Amino acid sequence: MSFSATVLNVLIASPSDVPDERQAVAQAIYDWNALHSVEQGKVLLPVRWETHSAPAMGERPQGIINSQVVRGCDMLIGCFWTRLGSPTGEEDSGTVEEIRYFLKNNKPVMLYFAAKQIDPNAINPKQLEKLNEFRSSIRDKGIQESYRSIDELREKLSRHLTIVMRGVSVDTSVPFKVVKEAKAATKSPAEDESGKGAEARAKSGEDVRLVDYTEKAFIVRGNTKAFKDQLKEARGKWMKTRDGDHAWMFSKRHIEAIAAILGVPSTLSDK
Numbered sequence: 001m002s003f004s005a006t007v008l009n010v011l012i013a014s015p016s017d018v019p020d021e022r023q024a025v026a027q028a029i030y031d032w033n034a035l036h037s038v039e040q041g042k043v044l045l046p047v048r049w050e051t052h053s054a055p056a057m058g059e060r061p062q063g064i065i066n067s068q069v070v071r072g073c074d075m076l077i078g079c080f081w082t083r084l085g086s087p088t089g090e091e092d093s094g095t096v097e098e099i100r101y102f103l104k105n106n107k108p109v110m111l112y113f114a115a116k117q118i119d120p121n122a123i124n125p126k127q128l129e130k131l132n133e134f135r136s137s138i139r140d141k142g143i144q145e146s147y148r149s150i151d152e153l154r155e156k157l158s159r160h161l162t163i164v165m166r167g168v169s170v171d172t173s174v175p176f177k178v179v180k181e182a183k184a185a186t187k188s189p190a191e192d193e194s195g196k197g198a199e200a201r202a203k204s205g206e207d208v209r210l211v212d213y214t215e216k217a218f219i220v221r222g223n224t225k226a227f228k229d230q231l232k233e234a235r236g237k238w239m240k241t242r243d244g245d246h247a248w249m250f251s252k253r254h255i256e257a258i259a260a261i262l263g264v265p266s267t268l269s270d271k
Helices: 021-042 061-068 095-102 126-136 150-167 176-185 195-203 224-232 250-263
Strands: 006-013 041-045 075-080 109-114 141-149 209-212 217-221 237-240 248-251
Touching: 006 021, 006 095, 021 041, 021 075, 021 150, 041 150, 061 095, 075 095, 075 150, 095 109, 109 150, 141 150, 150 250, 209 250, 217 250, 224 250, 248 250
Parallel strands: 006 041, 006 075, 075 109, 109 141
Antiparallel strands: 209 217, 217 248, 237 248
16 A cells, blocks of 8 residues: 655664664564654665765765765664774764754754673674773763663664654754653653652552543553652643543553653553
């Protein structure tokens, strides 16, 4: 079936030590297309320098890749493990140069850092040090996540793509609230143990649940007092319900993000 769609080019960026991740990212993009392209009218095209660039003369190698590949892309998905990459003459690596270009131009950036085991003898200490320095320098920019396996990478990326693409306009800008929602969607209880979410869950004392309310909205029932600030920040509406009670109401587009904040399943109950 043919349909009209906006095509968004997605640059897959990484050093040389994560070839399996590069393939996994491409597959996650294809999976997103299969599930969402017709409904949203958007198609994601994975772009990699090894398939989308050609030999050229007269400029530094990364400059050629920038001209042929990077500047024509709309968003970037990057993966790292133990290496940052080789200097380009302008930045510490080609991947860094690509990421900084996207951040400078306010284009979506989603970065994933491997927490996989590796033989210590295979680690280049200088590369690892530079990687950690770079990660610290962009700590609060874009979406950043860790992963322990290829399956976990695919799962987190899939959830992030679903959330981010709902907020991407034709000019591929992503509102800050969408970035926050995507980060919350893959935050595990263990990762949140020292944060507000764990503290709030300990204080709640009552069963907190998501309840189907209208065709497009759901409400949060239970003792949500401890979550008040987070739910308000997530653009929830405190309202009087049909049965005379009060509850927070959200669009059904935000089910996964609100469930992550509350630490509850992302399924809707009837009451």
